[in-house]
Amino acid sequence: MNLYHFTLSTSRENLFNITSMVNDALCASKVKSGAAIIFCPHTTAGITINENADPDVVTDFLFGMNKAFPDRKEFRHTEGNSHAHLKASCIGASETVIIENGKLLLGTWQGIYFCEFDGPRTRNFYVKIIGD
Amino acid sequence: MNLYHFTLSTSRENLFNITSMVNDALCASKVKSGAAIIFCPHTTAGITINENADPDVVTDFLFGMNKAFPDRKEFRHTEGNSHAHLKASCIGASETVIIENGKLLLGTWQGIYFCEFDGPRTRNFYVKIIGD
Amino acid sequence: MNLYHFTLSTSRENLFNITSMVNDALCASKVKSGAAIIFCPHTTAGITINENADPDVVTDFLFGMNKAFPDRKEFRHTEGNSHAHLKASCIGASETVIIENGKLLLGTWQGIYFCEFDGPRTRNFYVKIIGD
DSSP states (O other), rough: OOEEEEEEEEOOEEEEEEEEHHHHHHHTTTTEEEEEEEEEEOOSEEEEESSSSSSHHHHHHHHHHHHHHHOOOOOTTTOOOOOHHHHHHHHHEEEEEEEEETTTTOTTTEEEEESSOOOOOOEEEEEEEEEE | OOOEEEEEEEOSSSSEEHHHHHHHHHHHHHSEEEEEHHHHHHSSEEOOOOOOOOOOHHHHHHHHHHHHHHTTOOOOTSSSOHHHHHHHHHHEEEEEEEEETTTOOOOTTTEEEEEESSSSEEEEEEEEEEEE | OEEEEEEEOOOOOEEOOHHHHHHHHHHHHHHOOEEEEEEOOOEEEEEEEESEEEEHHHHHHHHHHHHHHOOOOOOTTTTHHHHHHHHHHHOSSSEEEETTEEOOOTTTTTTEEEEEEEEEHHHHEHHHHOOO
């Protein structure tokens, strides 16, 4: 019920502003009050909310995440993407946004982002709209 | 429906225990079972749950976050607060807490905190109470 | 309503795959559509979603978290577990998973994990199932 599925083609490492897609799901649901759950079904990608204005924030975000969670020679996972798994858990698989008056209750500067930490890949995400 | 708005005046960098404000919202809603969503509409602040007892946990938290996500000379965002954006995404814009018997189902040592990473500012947060 | 309580005995530091326990809660609730909230009531443990296949991902996860959030001599909290509090806030106290057709809408490789950062202890977690 009120579940929407989206697909993305990603580059190696990037943040994709998916706010308009979440808004499309909300409009389709006709829900006026409740919550939207945006969920990423992958283990080397995630969902976050951050600034929607200056693209340098995205560049700095990816740079800072690579410094905090670099690839390490001690990692044993043979796929070689343990740093991406760490980033995914740190950022989280989902965000929950309040719905009020038929709109996402986001701040002026907030956008919802799909975070690719191990692309390029074809990725999915879900938006579930729960009315109250 | 059952949406509550709060305002805070913050210092440069701090954690504010907002548990009592969330409890006030829950009481006003009269909801006995469901979930509370605590949402921060800013991109250099966030919401977390951590220890409500020893204030040194807060001091150590801010110190450790500054070590993991320091300001870096390579950052390009001209506002100079990319480290605060990183912390905000890492900690997250919201927390969801279960409501049972008209109370927040928090552990004994858990408090809900508004995390300021780039103050001083006037900040807002929302509490949405969803009954089931 | 539709609240389930689980107990775990943990080792010093580990990730426990609790997906089957969350599935048990979902089955007991008979809910077909909605959301599951998995909540940890402790301040040095958390809930995350990550790969359910290669156990080396868990090993690398714990190693990388210890590098990003090590114990530091400057920490003042006398219990000596400030690094565990930091990890708990970074990973978060809860996850929210969409329910569709009576099942958790997880990706193929996703499992839900209880993260122990300061064991061994007896730990609890809650699963709340909200239908829509």
